[in-house]
Amino acid sequence: MIKKPGSQPEIRKDPLNSRWVIISKERAKRPNAWIRMESKTLDHVCPFCPGNEIETPPEVFSIRKSGTNANEPGWSIRVISNKYPALRIEVEASLITNQMYQKIGGVGAHEVLIETPNHDMDITNMSLEHIANIFWVLRERYEDLKKDHRFKYIMIFKNHGRLAGSSVDHPHIQIIAIPLIPKSVAEELEGARLHYREHKRCIFCDMIDNELNISSRLVMETEHFVTIEPFAARTPYETWILPKIHQSRFEEIRPFERIDLAKILKNTLYAINESLGKPAFNLILHTSPQTDSDFPEYHWHLEIIPKLMNFAGFEMGTGFYINPVPPEEAADVLRDASFK
Amino acid sequence: MIKKPGSQPEIRKDPLNSRWVIISKERAKRPNAWIRMESKTLDHVCPFCPGNEIETPPEVFSIRKSGTNANEPGWSIRVISNKYPALRIEVEASLITNQMYQKIGGVGAHEVLIETPNHDMDITNMSLEHIANIFWVLRERYEDLKKDHRFKYIMIFKNHGRLAGSSVDHPHIQIIAIPLIPKSVAEELEGARLHYREHKRCIFCDMIDNELNISSRLVMETEHFVTIEPFAARTPYETWILPKIHQSRFEEIRPFERIDLAKILKNTLYAINESLGKPAFNLILHTSPQTDSDFPEYHWHLEIIPKLMNFAGFEMGTGFYINPVPPEEAADVLRDASFK
Numbered sequence: 001m002i003k004k005p006g007s008q009p010e011i012r013k014d015p016l017n018s019r020w021v022i023i024s025k026e027r028a029k030r031p032n033a034w035i036r037m038e039s040k041t042l043d044h045v046c047p048f049c050p051g052n053e054i055e056t057p058p059e060v061f062s063i064r065k066s067g068t069n070a071n072e073p074g075w076s077i078r079v080i081s082n083k084y085p086a087l088r089i090e091v092e093a094s095l096i097t098n099q100m101y102q103k104i105g106g107v108g109a110h111e112v113l114i115e116t117p118n119h120d121m122d123i124t125n126m127s128l129e130h131i132a133n134i135f136w137v138l139r140e141r142y143e144d145l146k147k148d149h150r151f152k153y154i155m156i157f158k159n160h161g162r163l164a165g166s167s168v169d170h171p172h173i174q175i176i177a178i179p180l181i182p183k184s185v186a187e188e189l190e191g192a193r194l195h196y197r198e199h200k201r202c203i204f205c206d207m208i209d210n211e212l213n214i215s216s217r218l219v220m221e222t223e224h225f226v227t228i229e230p231f232a233a234r235t236p237y238e239t240w241i242l243p244k245i246h247q248s249r250f251e252e253i254r255p256f257e258r259i260d261l262a263k264i265l266k267n268t269l270y271a272i273n274e275s276l277g278k279p280a281f282n283l284i285l286h287t288s289p290q291t292d293s294d295f296p297e298y299h300w301h302l303e304i305i306p307k308l309m310n311f312a313g314f315e316m317g318t319g320f321y322i323n324p325v326p327p328e329e330a331a332d333v334l335r336d337a338s339f340k
Numbered sequence: 341m342i343k344k345p346g347s348q349p350e351i352r353k354d355p356l357n358s359r360w361v362i363i364s365k366e367r368a369k370r371p372n373a374w375i376r377m378e379s380k381t382l383d384h385v386c387p388f389c390p391g392n393e394i395e396t397p398p399e400v401f402s403i404r405k406s407g408t409n410a411n412e413p414g415w416s417i418r419v420i421s422n423k424y425p426a427l428r429i430e431v432e433a434s435l436i437t438n439q440m441y442q443k444i445g446g447v448g449a450h451e452v453l454i455e456t457p458n459h460d461m462d463i464t465n466m467s468l469e470h471i472a473n474i475f476w477v478l479r480e481r482y483e484d485l486k487k488d489h490r491f492k493y494i495m496i497f498k499n500h501g502r503l504a505g506s507s508v509d510h511p512h513i514q515i516i517a518i519p520l521i522p523k524s525v526a527e528e529l530e531g532a533r534l535h536y537r538e539h540k541r542c543i544f545c546d547m548i549d550n551e552l553n554i555s556s557r558l559v560m561e562t563e564h565f566v567t568i569e570p571f572a573a574r575t576p577y578e579t580w581i582l583p584k585i586h587q588s589r590f591e592e593i594r595p596f597e598r599i600d601l602a603k604i605l606k607n608t609l610y611a612i613n614e615s616l617g618k619p620a621f622n623l624i625l626h627t628s629p630q631t632d633s634d635f636p637e638y639h640w641h642l643e644i645i646p647k648l649m650n651f652a653g654f655e656m657g658t659g660f661y662i663n664p665v666p667p668e669e670a671a672d673v674l675r676d677a678s679f680k
Binding site for chain 2: 014015016019024026190206232234303322
């Protein structure tokens with residue numbers, strides 16, 4: 001497939017701090033990509049609702065009633081390619097160096113998991129079985145995408161609400177496979193490795209022990225998982241969910257743990273909704289990368305960042321965060337708002 | 341001054357990636373600190389307008405008509421302590437280690453420079469002399485604050501517009517002196533140092549040469565400064581202004597360069613306003629830190645980040661940016677929108 005020059009996505013390296021940035025014009029075509037756009041009510045058909053399957057790229061995976069066909073109603077969870085992909089599967093991933101600058105072709109996969117046929121549903125009112133199925137499908141897509149060895153990391157994240165960057169209201173999760181390890185994950189890996197070298201223990205396991213012990217930042221726990229407010233939370237009510245036993249990769253999750261993960265995620269989001277008035281949020285899976293070298297000292301987890309303050313530029317420009325809510329107070333509030 | 345336990349700000353270190361976070365409850369008291377707050381029109385008096393000086397902490401510096409008194413009208417530029425400081429000058433900066441966690445007292449200074457008595461003015465309609473005076477006052481405050489050796493870095497930044505995190509509309513710039521070097525600056529310093537070690541040249545000087553040479557990302561230049569879109573721009577229309585000659589520290593700026601800096605900043609913001617419809621933005625000064633070890637290979641500059649997309653959580657969670665506008669296109673647009 002030949003494309004006009006300039007229409008291919010690329011991934012550029014900042015020569016100063018080795019940060020990678022995807023430059024992808026596709027993404028500007030999304031509805032509501034620009035917050036300064038006229039905010040007229042869009043009464044377009046929702047492309048993610050049943051009956052509108054033709055509005056999306058073809059599905060790559062679904063759970064659907066037997067007897068129904070792909071790209072027709074009858075599904076309960078549906079995965080499609082992103083219509084406005086940040087990266088493309090057919091791009092060449094070679095590194096191009098031009099004087100002081102480096103870039104690589106924007107190779108990658110960008111998929112969307114539609115969580116439910118019900119436009120107005122969200123995780124807090126789905127059944128535990130359904131949420132567990134979402135994790136099962138995520139894992140299936142994960143295992144499939146990691147077969148492509150060009151991908152070094154698979155990002156799974158959910159932007160909930162316009163303020164968190166979502167351009168479609170219908171509940172969905174994004175999956176982006178990229179040919180490099182994102183900076184924050186690389187830094188966490190390095191921190192985990194240093195801690196392991198020094199103490200011969202996983203830093204996340206130590207953190208979980210510590211938080212269960214002092215309990216001031218503990219929000220809730222189930223048999224297999226724990227929800228905490230991290231010690232150095234960057235933003236008010238930043239919340240992490242971690243497996244209690246040591247698992248470096250998300251795909252190590254065992255079938256009987258999925259329902260327990262569904263339970264703690266549902267209850268954690270319920271507590272956030274109750275105490276903060278259903279805020280927009282970002283939910284991000286952090287897991288060990290798909291590289292040749294293994295990272296056994298890492299520990300997969302979910303990070304939830306409610307969007308309560310307007311920020312980005314200052315924090316982005318400095319890498320420095322000012323958080324007005326001590327995580328111990330946030331944990332108090334969330335504990336009080338949990339299901340009793 | 342004795343405070344209740346817990347009311348002191350602190351700076352916490354993330355054990356995983358060595359990122360520091362200020363935990364400061366003061367900041368939650370600001371008007372409009374929370375984007376989810378009821379957005380009623382606040383018709384309070386503006387604390388930064390002349391006549392309302394009593395609404396603010398006392399001034400620490402001002403340019404004012406002779407014969408007028410501090411904390412009265414008659415000023416053209418006024419610097420005050422922040423009423424809701426993220427950090428406090430009287431806090432102890434000692435490092436506290438508690439098992440796996442580290443924190444230091446939230447010592448620091450937090451000041452506000454009120455740019456003009458005129459509530460509705462902005463940099464694009466100020467005189468060049470006035471803008472140059474703002475830079476002069478910033479430099480004065482900078483020189484004064486750096487005498488306190490507890491401060492390792494002085495952050496100077498402007499949040500313009502509610503979407504960029506500003507809680508007061510009256511034009512103002514913030515100055516925060518902190519007892520550590522922010523992560524992004526530390527990374528830039530490291531990148532600059534590595535480049536210098538390898539090439540014996542400043543990476544920013546090389547970048548400027550390169551950009552002036554190829555000109556596709558050049559927005560404008562004056563005698564002493566240049567405005568470019570950086571090669572790996574993280575967000576649409578991220579824009580940098582750099583001095584052409586090598587200056588590692590902002591305070592090295594020479595008096596005759598100030599008016600030229602005023603000119604390029606005014607014209608750059610004019611081009612941004614014209615082409616993007618007066619967006620909210622963050623403006624951040626990056627400069628060499630106030631530490632014992634010098635950083636001669638650094639090069640001070642301004643970074644402007646227009647707030648055009650809703651984001652934060654995903655980028656924050658991954659350290660990975662998806663930018664839908666190639667910087668070469670952004671430079672085209674801004675060049676076209678410049679004063680001719």
